Amino acid sequence: MTQTTKLRAADEAAQQIRLLLLDVDGVLTDGRLYYGDDGHEFKAFNVKDGLGIKLLQRGDIDVGIVTARQSSLLSRRCAELGIEIVIQGREDKLIAVRELLEETSLTESQVAFMGDDLPDLAAIQTVGLGMTVADANHVLVDQSLWQSQYPGGGGAVREAAEFILGAQGKLDQQVSTYSSSAKFDTRHNE
Numbered sequence: 001m002t003q004t005t006k007l008r009a010a011d012e013a014a015q016q017i018r019l020l021l022l023d024v025d026g027v028l029t030d031g032r033l034y035y036g037d038d039g040h041e042f043k044a045f046n047v048k049d050g051l052g053i054k055l056l057q058r059g060d061i062d063v064g065i066v067t068a069r070q071s072s073l074l075s076r077r078c079a080e081l082g083i084e085i086v087i088q089g090r091e092d093k094l095i096a097v098r099e100l101l102e103e104t105s106l107t108e109s110q111v112a113f114m115g116d117d118l119p120d121l122a123a124i125q126t127v128g129l130g131m132t133v134a135d136a137n138h139v140l141v142d143q144s145l146w147q148s149q150y151p152g153g154g155g156a157v158r159e160a161a162e163f164i165l166g167a168q169g170k171l172d173q174q175v176s177t178y179s180s181s182a183k184f185d186t187r188h189n190e
Protein backbone atom coordinates (compact mmCIF):
# COMPACT_ATOMS: atom_id res chain seq x y z
CA MET A 1 0.00 0.00 0.00
CA THR A 2 1.35 3.45 -0.83
CA GLN A 3 1.33 6.13 1.85
CA THR A 4 -1.55 7.94 0.15
CA THR A 5 -3.64 4.76 -0.14
CA LYS A 6 -2.93 3.96 3.51
CA LEU A 7 -3.95 7.41 4.67
CA ARG A 8 -7.19 7.25 2.68
CA ALA A 9 -7.95 3.80 4.13
CA ALA A 10 -7.13 5.08 7.63
CA ASP A 11 -9.45 8.06 7.18
CA GLU A 12 -12.27 5.79 6.05
CA ALA A 13 -11.66 3.37 8.95
CA ALA A 14 -11.52 6.25 11.45
CA GLN A 15 -15.07 7.31 10.54
CA GLN A 16 -16.40 4.07 12.11
CA ILE A 17 -14.42 4.18 15.36
CA ARG A 18 -16.37 4.10 18.66
CA LEU A 19 -13.50 2.92 20.89
CA LEU A 20 -9.75 3.65 20.87
CA LEU A 21 -7.64 1.12 22.76
CA LEU A 22 -4.16 2.14 23.85
CA ASP A 23 -1.06 0.22 24.82
CA VAL A 24 0.78 2.02 27.64
CA ASP A 25 4.56 1.54 27.51
CA GLY A 26 5.89 3.11 24.32
CA VAL A 27 2.53 4.67 23.41
CA LEU A 28 1.32 6.71 26.40
CA THR A 29 4.93 6.76 27.66
CA ASP A 30 8.32 6.86 25.94
CA GLY A 31 8.74 3.21 26.89
CA ARG A 32 11.26 3.82 29.67
CA LEU A 33 10.64 2.14 33.00
CA TYR A 34 11.98 4.07 35.98
CA TYR A 35 12.59 2.28 39.27
CA GLY A 36 13.21 3.93 42.62
CA ASP A 37 15.40 2.41 45.35
CA ASP A 38 12.30 1.44 47.27
CA GLY A 39 11.10 -0.69 44.34
CA HIS A 40 8.51 1.83 43.22
CA GLU A 41 8.03 2.27 39.50
CA PHE A 42 7.65 5.63 37.77
CA LYS A 43 6.26 6.50 34.36
CA ALA A 44 5.86 9.88 32.67
CA PHE A 45 2.60 10.64 30.89
CA ASN A 46 2.14 13.51 28.45
CA VAL A 47 -0.57 16.05 29.30
CA LYS A 48 -1.18 16.62 25.58
CA ASP A 49 -2.21 12.97 25.28
CA GLY A 50 -4.42 13.43 28.31
CA LEU A 51 -6.32 16.25 26.66
CA GLY A 52 -6.57 14.22 23.44
CA ILE A 53 -8.27 11.45 25.45
CA LYS A 54 -10.66 14.01 26.97
CA LEU A 55 -11.50 15.38 23.49
CA LEU A 56 -12.32 11.87 22.27
CA GLN A 57 -14.55 11.18 25.26
CA ARG A 58 -16.40 14.48 24.74
CA GLY A 59 -16.78 13.49 21.09
CA ASP A 60 -18.50 10.24 22.19
CA ILE A 61 -15.55 8.02 21.39
CA ASP A 62 -14.57 5.76 24.27
CA VAL A 63 -10.94 5.20 25.26
CA GLY A 64 -9.52 2.09 26.92
CA ILE A 65 -6.17 0.66 28.01
CA VAL A 66 -4.74 -2.77 27.22
CA THR A 67 -1.32 -3.51 28.72
CA ALA A 68 0.74 -6.57 29.58
CA ARG A 69 2.20 -4.86 32.65
CA GLN A 70 0.48 -3.93 35.87
CA SER A 71 0.92 -0.75 37.88
CA SER A 72 -1.02 1.24 40.41
CA LEU A 73 0.22 4.52 38.94
CA LEU A 74 -1.44 3.60 35.66
CA SER A 75 -4.69 2.97 37.52
CA ARG A 76 -4.36 6.45 39.04
CA ARG A 77 -3.72 8.14 35.68
CA CYS A 78 -6.72 6.31 34.17
CA ALA A 79 -8.92 7.45 37.03
CA GLU A 80 -7.78 11.06 36.46
CA LEU A 81 -8.72 10.76 32.79
CA GLY A 82 -12.02 8.98 33.39
CA ILE A 83 -10.87 5.87 31.52
CA GLU A 84 -13.07 2.99 32.66
CA ILE A 85 -11.81 0.22 30.39
CA VAL A 86 -8.44 -0.63 31.97
CA ILE A 87 -7.09 -4.07 31.13
CA GLN A 88 -3.76 -4.69 32.87
CA GLY A 89 -1.52 -7.73 33.13
CA ARG A 90 -2.70 -9.33 29.89
CA GLU A 91 0.09 -10.90 27.85
CA ASP A 92 -2.22 -11.81 24.97
CA LYS A 93 -3.75 -8.52 23.91
CA LEU A 94 -5.73 -10.02 21.04
CA ILE A 95 -7.68 -12.28 23.40
CA ALA A 96 -8.25 -9.27 25.68
CA VAL A 97 -9.57 -7.26 22.71
CA ARG A 98 -11.83 -10.12 21.58
CA GLU A 99 -13.31 -10.46 25.08
CA LEU A 100 -13.89 -6.72 25.17
CA LEU A 101 -15.68 -6.79 21.81
CA GLU A 102 -18.03 -9.43 23.18
CA GLU A 103 -18.71 -7.43 26.36
CA THR A 104 -19.29 -4.13 24.57
CA SER A 105 -21.11 -5.52 21.50
CA LEU A 106 -18.78 -3.48 19.30
CA THR A 107 -17.55 -4.87 16.01
CA GLU A 108 -13.87 -5.01 15.02
CA SER A 109 -14.42 -2.18 12.55
CA GLN A 110 -15.59 0.10 15.37
CA VAL A 111 -12.36 -0.30 17.32
CA ALA A 112 -8.92 1.28 16.88
CA PHE A 113 -5.82 -0.05 18.61
CA MET A 114 -2.61 1.93 19.06
CA GLY A 115 0.58 0.06 19.87
CA ASP A 116 4.33 0.28 19.39
CA ASP A 117 5.79 -3.22 19.40
CA LEU A 118 5.26 -6.90 18.56
CA PRO A 119 2.91 -7.74 21.48
CA ASP A 120 0.43 -5.30 19.86
CA LEU A 121 0.71 -6.73 16.35
CA ALA A 122 -2.17 -9.23 16.37
CA ALA A 123 -4.55 -6.66 17.91
CA ILE A 124 -3.53 -4.05 15.34
CA GLN A 125 -4.11 -6.51 12.49
CA THR A 126 -7.55 -7.44 13.83
CA VAL A 127 -9.25 -4.13 14.59
CA GLY A 128 -10.64 -1.71 12.02
CA LEU A 129 -7.94 0.90 12.52
CA GLY A 130 -4.41 -0.16 13.50
CA MET A 131 -2.41 2.83 14.74
CA THR A 132 1.20 3.23 15.78
CA VAL A 133 3.80 5.74 16.98
CA ALA A 134 6.71 7.40 15.13
CA ASP A 135 9.31 5.27 16.95
CA ALA A 136 7.43 1.96 16.59
CA ASN A 137 8.98 -1.35 15.63
CA HIS A 138 9.16 -1.58 11.82
CA VAL A 139 6.72 -4.50 11.63
CA LEU A 140 4.11 -2.42 13.43
CA VAL A 141 4.74 0.47 11.06
CA ASP A 142 4.19 -1.84 8.12
CA GLN A 143 1.01 -3.40 9.51
CA SER A 144 -0.66 -0.25 10.87
CA LEU A 145 -2.95 1.84 8.72
CA TRP A 146 -1.91 5.04 10.50
CA GLN A 147 1.36 6.21 12.06
CA SER A 148 1.82 9.30 14.21
CA GLN A 149 4.63 11.70 13.42
CA TYR A 150 5.28 11.83 17.19
CA PRO A 151 6.92 9.17 19.35
CA GLY A 152 5.34 7.34 22.27
CA GLY A 153 4.95 9.70 25.23
CA GLY A 154 5.61 12.63 22.89
CA GLY A 155 2.09 13.49 21.77
CA ALA A 156 1.37 10.47 19.54
CA VAL A 157 -1.93 9.75 21.27
CA ARG A 158 -3.00 13.39 20.96
CA GLU A 159 -2.37 13.28 17.21
CA ALA A 160 -4.28 9.97 16.93
CA ALA A 161 -7.22 11.48 18.84
CA GLU A 162 -7.31 14.50 16.55
CA PHE A 163 -7.07 12.25 13.49
CA ILE A 164 -10.11 10.19 14.55
CA LEU A 165 -12.13 13.25 15.57
CA GLY A 166 -11.18 14.97 12.30
CA ALA A 167 -12.29 11.98 10.21
CA GLN A 168 -15.66 12.08 12.00
CA GLY A 169 -16.03 15.83 11.52
CA LYS A 170 -15.95 16.41 15.29
CA LEU A 171 -12.57 18.09 15.72
CA ASP A 172 -13.53 21.69 14.94
CA GLN A 173 -16.42 21.55 17.37
CA GLN A 174 -14.20 20.21 20.17
CA VAL A 175 -11.55 22.84 19.49
CA SER A 176 -14.13 25.64 19.31
CA THR A 177 -15.21 24.97 22.92
CA TYR A 178 -11.80 26.38 23.91
CA SER A 179 -12.00 29.53 21.79
CA SER A 180 -12.83 32.93 23.26
CA SER A 181 -16.10 33.13 21.33
CA ALA A 182 -17.39 30.10 23.22
CA LYS A 183 -16.44 31.64 26.57
CA PHE A 184 -17.60 35.26 26.19
CA ASP A 185 -20.42 37.39 24.93
CA THR A 186 -22.13 35.97 21.82
CA ARG A 187 -21.59 39.37 20.11
CA HIS A 188 -18.04 38.16 19.39
CA ASN A 189 -19.55 35.41 17.31
CA GLU A 190 -21.29 37.73 14.88
Ligand SMILES: [Mg+2]
Pocket: 023, 024, 025, 026, 027, 115, 116, 117
Ligand atom coordinates in the same frame (compact mmCIF):
# COMPACT_ATOMS: atom_id res chain seq x y z
MG1 LIG B 1 4.33 -1.08 24.20
